[in-house]
Amino acid sequence: MNVVLIGYRGTGKSTVGKVVAVRLGCELLSTDTEIVKLAGQTIPQIVEQYGWEYFRDLETKMCQGLAGKDGLVLDTGGGAILRPQNVDMLKRTGKLFWLTASVETIAKRIGSDTQRPSLTGTKSFIDEIQDVLRERAPKYQAAADHVIETEGKSVSQVADEILARL
Template identity: 70%
Template sequence: MNIVLIGYRGTGKSTVGKVLASRLGRTLVSTDAEIVRRAGQTIPEIVAKLGWDYFRDLESTVCQELAMRDGLIIDTGGGAILRSQNVDSLKKTGTLFWLTASIQSIASRIGGDTQRPSLTGTKSFLEEIQEVLTERTPKYQAAADHVVSTDGQSITQIVDTIQSCL
């Protein structure tokens, strides 16, 4: 059984994934890192040169391949839930944990991130977070087996919460 971390960027998936993998002696795989490795380009470069559809196609391939493995901690990109086939694949062999955080927490955590292109292209930083969360929240809710708030929680507390659900 895989442990799959879903949620918007800045909710703690990567950090929680590292600690969880270490604690459980499992391999951590980031879908975004795998996409970058395969494409030989950063995510902003992929999106600028080939578009979001191409990126999402790579993401779907990676999700399907990881779902065929067992015993992983999978740190998904924030938009992995946008395609139902990704969710379906990951749920076959995994338990999905939706990590949540307030808009303010997300903004403070990802404010300096240059590895992510704008998702809307026209909004302010906070407006973009709000708009994307409004669009994605129903998809995260539908996909999640468990919901874990990361606001005001230490990494240890979040990992303990996840472990208690397993």
């Protein structure tokens, strides 16, 4: 079985994933990191050159490949749940944990991140986070086996919650 972390960027998936993987003695894989390795380009470069749809195609291929493995902690990109086939593949071999945080906390955590291009291209940083979360929240909710609030908790506390629910 895999532990699959879903949620908007800045909710703690990568950081918490490292701790959960160590505690379970599992390998941690990030779909975004694996896409960058496969493409030989950063995510902003991929999106600028080929567009978001192409990136989502790569993401689907990555989800398919990783879902076929067992005993992993998977840190998925925030948009992995946008395609129902990704969710179906990941659920076949994993438990999906939706990590959540407030818009303000997300903005603080990702404010200096230059490795993800804008999803809307036209809105302020805070407006984009709010709008994308509003759009994605029902999809995260539908995909999640468990919802874990990360607000005001240490990485260790979040990892403890995930392990307790396993």
